[in-house]
Amino acid sequence: SAPLSIVRGAGEAAEQGILMRTGEAFQGFRLVRKIVLDKTGTLTEGRPVLHEVETLDGIGADELLAFTAAAEASSEHPLAQAVVKAAFERGAVPPEVDSFEAMPGKGVVARIEGYDVLVGNPRFLTERGVDLTALAERIRSLEEAGRTVIAVARNGRALGCLALGDTIRSEASGAIQALRKAGMVPIMVTGDNARAARRVASDLGIDEVHAGILPDGKAEIVRRLQADRSRVAMVGDGINDAPALMQADVGIAMGGGTDIAIEAADIIILSNRIDALPVARMISRNSYRKML
Numbered sequence: 001s002a003p004l005s006i007v008r009g010a011g012e013a014a015e016q017g018i019l020m021r022t023g024e025a026f027q028g029f030r031l032v033r034k035i036v037l038d039k040t041g042t043l044t045e046g047r048p049v050l051h052e053v054e055t056l057d058g059i060g061a062d063e064l065l066a067f068t069a070a071a072e073a074s075s076e077h078p079l080a081q082a083v084v085k086a087a088f089e090r091g092a093v094p095p096e097v098d099s100f101e102a103m104p105g106k107g108v109v110a111r112i113e114g115y116d117v118l119v120g121n122p123r124f125l126t127e128r129g130v131d132l133t134a135l136a137e138r139i140r141s142l143e144e145a146g147r148t149v150i151a152v153a154r155n156g157r158a159l160g161c162l163a164l165g166d167t168i169r170s171e172a173s174g175a176i177q178a179l180r181k182a183g184m185v186p187i188m189v190t191g192d193n194a195r196a197a198r199r200v201a202s203d204l205g206i207d208e209v210h211a212g213i214l215p216d217g218k219a220e221i222v223r224r225l226q227a228d229r230s231r232v233a234m235v236g237d238g239i240n241d242a243p244a245l246m247q248a249d250v251g252i253a254m255g256g257g258t259d260i261a262i263e264a265a266d267i268i269i270l271s272n273r274i275d276a277l278p279v280a281r282m283i284s285r286n287s288y289r290k291m292l
């Protein structure tokens with residue numbers, strides 16, 4: 001049976017909306033030196049909103065939005081849901097979709113009204129041979145402003161792009177400061193573009209940023225951070241965070257996250273507030289001390 005101090009610690013944690021689920025939660029977290037945080041849905045609220053639609057010649061903004069929403073309609077990605085919602089609110093009528101495939105960490109590929117359609121991050125479209133030169137300047141300035149830009153192409157030709165924005169959680173900045181004070185180095189990891197990632201990181205006082213990371217890459221980054229025998233915690237909310245949550249010495253899932261992330265974690269933040277992280281660290285320290 002568990003030592004009384006751990007039972008007491010677990011109770012204290014529960015009162016704060018923190019579910020300590022494994023021994024690692026208590027034994028491991030107090031020794032953690034590096035804490036890796038996912039950006040979207042963890043440091044930000046994870047509810048992106050459409051801000052701008054940029055079109056090239058030959059298509060109007062409403063038509064581009066309707067077309068993009070059609071491609072995104074079957075995707076569960078928060079960006080896709082934001083596009084569909086915006087299209088609906090503007091009364092757009094999306095065309096019918098013949099086929100659809102999600103490309104995790106990249107975007108979607110669809111066939112719509114006989115066209116091959118690509119929707120996703122600019123790097124993905126460029127890899128697929130789409131020339132984005134006419135949009136490059138605009139994309140750069142939107143990303144520097146912290147936006148996530150998704151580009152759209154039809155039969156290999158760029159149609160335009162959409163800029164989406166997500167709000168940084170109001171408690172994030174204070175939480176990062178508290179983690180530093182408790183002796184942990186915060187590190188951001190994200191599938192989003194480097195410019196938007198750096199913008200969020202600098203607003204939060206995070207120096208180390210890994211951006212444009214595909215789902216498998218997050219676990220690899222955790223593994224690399226563990227190479228000098230440092231204990232590493234990972235905090236995330238998405239399906240794409242699950243391998244990294246498993247790889248970390250302590251995996252921490254946001255309560256608002258996907259089931260797969262929650263199942264992979266040692267600690268679950270039921271309150272869904274990241275200022276619970278320094279509190280969880282303190283509880284893990286105190287219960288260990290009482291155990292000695």
Ligand code: ADP
Nearest residue numbers: 040075077080105106107120121150190191192
């Ligand atoms: P994160 O690590 O920020 O949660 P993801 O790995 O889910 O991000 O996605 C990384 C990037 O891939 C997104 O920022 C976006 O540019 C692109 N992307 C992924 N899925 C979609 C989609 N359904 N529609 C458009 N873009 C997408």
Ligand code: MG
Nearest residue numbers: 038040041238
């Ligand atoms: Mg996320």
